[in-house]
Amino acid sequence: MRKFKTFRPRALTFRALLAVAGALMLMAAFVPQANATVLVYFNFEDAVTGGPPDLVSDVVGPPDFNPGGGLQLTTITIGGPSGDFASGPGLLDNRTVGDIDTADPGQAITFRRSSMHNGTTLTFSVNATFFANMTLSYATNNNGNGFTTQTWLYSTNGGATFTQFAQFTGLTGTQVLSNALPALANGQPGLQIRIVLSDGQSNGNDLQTIIDNIQLNGTVIPEPATVAGGLLGVLGLCWHQRRRLIRSVRFRRT
Secondary structure, three states: OEEEEOOOHHHHHHHHHHHHHHHHHHHHOOOOOOOOEEEEEEOOOOOOOOOOOOOEOOEOOOOOOOOOOEOOOOEOEEEOOOOOEEEEEOOOOOOOOOOOOOOOOOEEEEEOOHHHOOOEEEEEEEOOOOEEEEEEEEEEEEOOOOOOEEEEEEEOOOOOOOEEEEEEOOOOEEEEEEEEOOHHHOOOOOEEEEEEEEOOOOOOOOOOEEEEEEEEEEEEOOOHHHHHHHHHHHHHHHHHHHHHHHHOOEEEEO
């Protein structure tokens, strides 16, 4: 006569817990994380004072290999009545952790004769297909009669139309501006972000407005293929552990 010989219930429970823990850990690897990721980063450092500003974003991979850079390479376009801007002394505020460009004060976009250039725009494109929960921020300094109003807009149709999502008025001194983009911007491949500078009152040639260290942060959403692969891995692990639990029940002769 054959009889079942089983492991102690405690041993089976422990194995089951290991199986569940392993499955949950694997699933967590494919779930979007709450921690913000630097998606786009402009530090303007690849320029010289008085020359054209560096309008290309810094990235973690080529060509910059900057650990503090963003995931996506893009370029700022300056439009509107946008004369009298150049690269100039920058700001230390709002630099990313890990930014290897540590010059003090470094470079930034600087503006003069603000009253003649109200309506100047800074626009950059983002392929946000796999981005969500995005927040825009940058450091700015307004000395005297610079652009004391800065308005933020976004477009989901490649710039055909723009919608305002933030506005800052009465800006003076150095400060960091920050605001979340609307949920409608999530997952948009044709996302564009625009900064409009206005309410400048100066005709002088002194340095009036500085903008530096523009960051777009957010959550990276896994691609569908990655999610599918992760789920298949979880199912495979669970099936493997199920078979091990079944084999743990062995026969013995009496």
